[in-house]
Amino acid sequence: MIIVRRNLWVVLILLVASLFAAAIWGSPIYYRLIYLWILLISTSYVWTLLSLRGVGVTRQARTFRQQVGQIFEERFEVTNNNRFPRLWVVVRDESSLPGTAGSRVLTWIGGHQERTYLSYTWLTRRGLFNLGPTVLESGDLFGLFSTRVAVQTQASLLVTPFLVELQRFTSPPGYLPGGRALHRRTLEVTPYAAGVREYTPGDSLNRIHWPTTARRDRLMVKDFEQDPQADVWIFIDAQKAVQAALPEEQKEFKGDRLWLWRHRPDEVTLPPTTFDYAVSIAASIGLYFIQLGRAVGMASAGQVYTVLPAERGERQLSKMFDTLAFLQGQGDLPLFGLTSSQVNHLPRGSTVILITPSSHPGVLLAADDLSQRNMHPIVILINAETFGGVDGASDTALSLAERGIPVIRVSNGADLKAALESSTGSPNITPEWRTQNEGKP
Numbered sequence: 001m002i003i004v005r006r007n008l009w010v011v012l013i014l015l016v017a018s019l020f021a022a023a024i025w026g027s028p029i030y031y032r033l034i035y036l037w038i039l040l041i042s043t044s045y046v047w048t049l050l051s052l053r054g055v056g057v058t059r060q061a062r063t064f065r066q067q068v069g070q071i072f073e074e075r076f077e078v079t080n081n082n083r084f085p086r087l088w089v090v091v092r093d094e095s096s097l098p099g100t101a102g103s104r105v106l107t108w109i110g111g112h113q114e115r116t117y118l119s120y121t122w123l124t125r126r127g128l129f130n131l132g133p134t135v136l137e138s139g140d141l142f143g144l145f146s147t148r149v150a151v152q153t154q155a156s157l158l159v160t161p162f163l164v165e166l167q168r169f170t171s172p173p174g175y176l177p178g179g180r181a182l183h184r185r186t187l188e189v190t191p192y193a194a195g196v197r198e199y200t201p202g203d204s205l206n207r208i209h210w211p212t213t214a215r216r217d218r219l220m221v222k223d224f225e226q227d228p229q230a231d232v233w234i235f236i237d238a239q240k241a242v243q244a245a246l247p248e249e250q251k252e253f254k255g256d257r258l259w260l261w262r263h264r265p266d267e268v269t270l271p272p273t274t275f276d277y278a279v280s281i282a283a284s285i286g287l288y289f290i291q292l293g294r295a296v297g298m299a300s301a302g303q304v305y306t307v308l309p310a311e312r313g314e315r316q317l318s319k320m321f322d323t324l325a326f327l328q329g330q331g332d333l334p335l336f337g338l339t340s341s342q343v344n345h346l347p348r349g350s351t352v353i354l355i356t357p358s359s360h361p362g363v364l365l366a367a368d369d370l371s372q373r374n375m376h377p378i379v380i381l382i383n384a385e386t387f388g389g390v391d392g393a394s395d396t397a398l399s400l401a402e403r404g405i406p407v408i409r410v411s412n413g414a415d416l417k418a419a420l421e422s423s424t425g426s427p428n429i430t431p432e433w434r435t436q437n438e439g440k441p
Helices: 006-025 028-050 210-216 257-262 274-291 313-326 335-345 361-372 393-402 416-422 431-436
Strands: 002-004 055-061 065-067 071-080 086-093 104-109 113-122 127-130 134-139 145-151 156-160 193-198 220-225 232-236 296-301 305-311 351-356 376-382 407-410
Touching: 002 028, 006 028, 028 134, 028 145, 055 086, 055 134, 055 145, 071 086, 071 104, 104 113, 127 313, 156 313, 210 220, 232 274, 232 335, 274 296, 274 313, 274 351, 274 376, 274 416, 296 313, 296 335, 305 313, 335 351, 335 361, 351 361, 361 376, 361 393, 376 393, 393 407, 407 416
Parallel strands: 065 156, 232 296, 232 351, 351 376, 376 407
Antiparallel strands: 002 145, 055 071, 071 113, 086 104, 086 134, 127 156, 134 145, 193 220, 296 305
8 A cells, every 4th residue: 555655745846836937937947857856756656666565574472371460572574575675664563462562663674685573562461462463664765655564463462360479368268077078079080089980981091990890890980079178269249330440550661672671570560450450369369279279160240251160270270361361340240149149059168259349238248148158258358449449448348357257458559469468367457447447337
């Protein structure tokens, strides 16, 4: 596509002026100027038309899955497959990745040569981002015309939530049967073998119990029960009405190696939104319990109703991160409605972690309902007031503390690792804070 630049209008004005002068005075010099302007326009147009002929760009990355706070490194390669050199080529990275630093201006690319460079992007937003299109732009030497070619790519980058590695976390004891077994069969291989049964198509060969198979003269496989240690469930309040956010400050970041070496962003600042904090908290807690070998489930009602059944292992952790990368706080279902829809499917004694910025009485109802059903709720209360939202977190935290429910409060700008590790099982209430809130409902 040929684009007309401002300099062309200057040349056209000079051409028209030369035509008028030649018609009035008839001097040969004006005719020569006419030929000069026409030649200049024609040459520039042909030059621009051919400037990107045979020029291509490719972009490569070592990985297409990273987390918020990391540096995404990408390699751009511009190739001139023509025998004529290119004076200048502008590479514009028009991908949806925030803060992308892949745009460059390259000069003098010789015939059948290539130029490569690296770009570094500080990842500050979770989600799926297309790495493209990449636009090449060039033109003539006099700046009369320019041309653009968009190179589409199919690659995309998945940015998972920011997480912290916890060393400890408030965890009520799991439901231990105390004299009677919980007979819950599972397809997973656990240390708790419950017996044997006949082989059915689809059973793994490593589950075959060979001594019993030899005695009965038919294939028999081991049957397993779940670990009596209770499941961990994470409920994320994604109701749009309770979320709060502050304007985000633009982070200074230059995508070159020298700046990266001198100012590497070691400390990550989350976007000042309650839901981004909730997502990062959920990811960090999920990582903590998965590493302990616990079965972790997750539920939320954002733009879609999402439930991940409780499972163990790296596969479950990957599913949680992928789900949280896309989750948005745009739902209509309140937290109490979310827990009510799933509470009948939770095993008795499960640890249920409620992450919410809401100070609505429904949070208390949800915690009470879980406690009455022999669950162990933990409430992580995000202080919406520090995000520009409504006040009320103090009253909610006090009411939960009086019920004996552990509460962890997180404010805007707080150190997530310190905040989540601070509680030791008792509600995080100071005597001064309790005195200030005496008499409040």
